[in-house]
Amino acid sequence: MRYSQLFGKTTKIAPKEADTASHKFLVQAGYVDQLGAGIYTLLPLGWRVHEKIENIIREELDAIGAQELGMPVLHPKSLWAETGRWDKIDPPLFTLEDRHGKELALGSTHEEVIVDLVRDRISSYRELPFSLYQIQVKFRNEMRATGGLLRVREFVMKDLYSFHEDKKDLEQYFKKVVGAYKKIFSRCGVDAIVSQASGGTIGGTETYEFQVISDVGEDEIIYCPSFAKASEGKPGCHFAENKEIAKSKEGGACPVCGEKLKRAKTIEVGHVFALGTKYSEKMGATFADKDGKKKPVEMGCYGIGIGRLMATIVETSNDDKGIIWPKGVAPxxxxxxxxxxxxxxxxxxxxxxxxxxxxxxxxxxxxxxxxxxxxxxxxxxxxxxxxxxxxxxxxxxxxxxxxxxxxxxxxxxxxxxxxxxxxxxxxx
Ligand SMILES: [Zn+2]
CATH class of the missing domain: 3.40.50.800 (Anticodon-binding domain)
Structure with a gap:
């Protein structure tokens, strides 16, 4: 590509409200253009990085047997009414009315849509397990859209959903996804800490976040610093909790290995939920088990926001001159x-x-x-x-x-x- 012909060149003017390195550099280097609060165009350079991240995700999810599909952005209110999340989900849905007065939402997550799809298509344990994912635009009605690509109102997300006959099978697949996520983040050049977290309005019995230490992060974790030893191949532990749910304190002893715990600001780059039967029970997604007994299907859901991951890479890999892309995601x-x-x-x-x-x-x-x-x-x-x-x-x-x-x-x-x-x- 000849730079003289590239659309979206560098600019010396920093965006007015840029309070993060990623916001400043991604705009100045010609990767993104801001249209409104929390709404961005990915310019040709930015789109290349975005696609590289998408393809890393595709390769790692395909490797654990997940199948890609594409679900709609427009969701009928009736589906969200089945789970009671229409006016409960946080951040709230962007809602609209069509010309017949029917209410719709712009999807912020797809549990309702995918359970509706799956409930008509499974009847027996023989059809389980399977997992489906999409890489698609999502909308979140955020109170404050700040930090460039870190907190936006429209973004592309990879969301994966898995379906199982029992808890044991869900747990096994859940571990596989955690393994795939570790590979994805490592190939994108970020060190992500797997941390226990709250399920929020998505819910679930077990939920983990993938957190990257950064001063501009809006999350906080209490973590055991000996995870670094583990990544060097020495014995170490991986204890980490989101501060929202943490029972341990900074400076206290790690409940696993006794080392002094640390606290850090972090950016959440991924989230995995073992949902159990929360959605399948409410929406009637059932199957007949080996004894012919009707059971609700066990579910997991797993997300990664592509733009936020792109911004996080820049936050953790830059100097005073600009961005330093890891080789796997460079444009x-x-x-x-x-x-x-x-x-x-x-x-x-x-x-x-x-x-x-x-x-x-x-x-x-x-x-x-x-x-x-x-x-x-x-x-x-x-x-x-x-x-x-x-x-x-x-x-x-x-x-x-x-x-x-x-x-x-x-x-x-x-x-x-x-x-x-x-x-x-x-x-x-
Ligand atoms: Zn420890």
């Missing part, structure tokens, strides 16, 4: 900066063509009326993991610099291709 593999020294045009062109032909996604800053200094600053702001420079100084080689390192190296174009292909293999 492009490399950012080719052409310093417009006389006589270097054909080398820049050939480098771009060779990389592109090798299947590497390159963003080429080919602008002629922009200084080298501005191009370097833009490349730091945009945050693609590898910067390549063609200039008189680099001669017939290309200068390689990792976004998160100071060191530069001169490499031949062939070496650049080889190295980028190796990096690509490592993240996919």
């Amino acid at each position: 492009y593999d490399a950012h080719l900066v052409h310093v417009e020294d006389p006589g270097t045009e054909s080398h820049a062109e050939q480098t771009y063509e060779k990389l592109t032909k090798a299947g590497i996604d390159v963003l080429w800053d080919d602008r002629e009326d922009v200084s080298a200094g501005r191009k370097f600053a833009d490349s730091d702001l945009v945050g693609i993991p590898v910067r390549l420079v063609v200039s008189a100084k680099a001669g017939d080689k290309v200068e390689w610099k990792d976004r998160d390192k100071k060191k530069t190296e001169l490499l031949s174009v062939d070496e650049v291709v080889k190295r980028l292909k190796e990096l690509h293999l490592r993240v996919t």
Whole structure:
């Protein structure tokens, strides 16, 4: 992609109410554009990151046997009346009336819709278990939409629902989803802590959040710092609780291993609920078990907000110059900066063509009326993991610099291709 032709370039003007790094950088680097309070357009660069996150999620959920489908955004009031959540859910639903005076809601979650779908299609234990997910737009009538993509009113969410004949089977699948979530967040380059939480208005017997430590987070957890040891392969524990439900205190002893507990502000990037039969009982989603006895189906539901995850990645991976994308979610593999020294045009062109032909996604800053200094600053702001420079100084080689390192190296174009292909293999 030639940067001169990219729609949505960098801007020096920071958004007025930007109180988070992700809000400021995603707007300034040309990833998103704000339409209203908590309403954003994903520009071409932002859409690429969004799609990469979506595809990581798809791969990990398909790997645990989940099937993708697409459910409607418009929900009839009658369905929400069956569970009593029409005017109880928090944040409240966006509601509207059609021209016949029928009330509808813009979906904020899909338990009602999916239970309605499933109850007409299962009759026997032989049809269980199964799990279905969608990646689709959701609406939340938030009181305060702040922090850029962290708290919005319209966003794309991955929501997964699973259906089981008994609690044991639900528990087993629940563990599989927790495992898949760990892989998803790790591939997106964020350290998520699995923390016990309250079910809120979704409910359930067991509920966990995936929390990422960040000063701009609106949640708080009490956690055992020895989880870090566990991630280093040493013995450690994973005790963590949302402060809303925490029985333990900061500075107190971890109930699992005795270590001194810590407190941290966090961003919730995922939420998993073992719903049990809360929805299936109310809505009559039943099946005949092995003895022919009618039973309500056991359910789990599991969510990840894509935009919020994207913003969280930026919150935890940036410096004073801009974003530092982890390789698995970066919009492009490399950012080719052409310093417009006389006589270097054909080398820049050939480098771009060779990389592109090798299947590497390159963003080429080919602008002629922009200084080298501005191009370097833009490349730091945009945050693609590898910067390549063609200039008189680099001669017939290309200068390689990792976004998160100071060191530069001169490499031949062939070496650049080889190295980028190796990096690509490592993240996919
Ligand atoms: Zn512990």
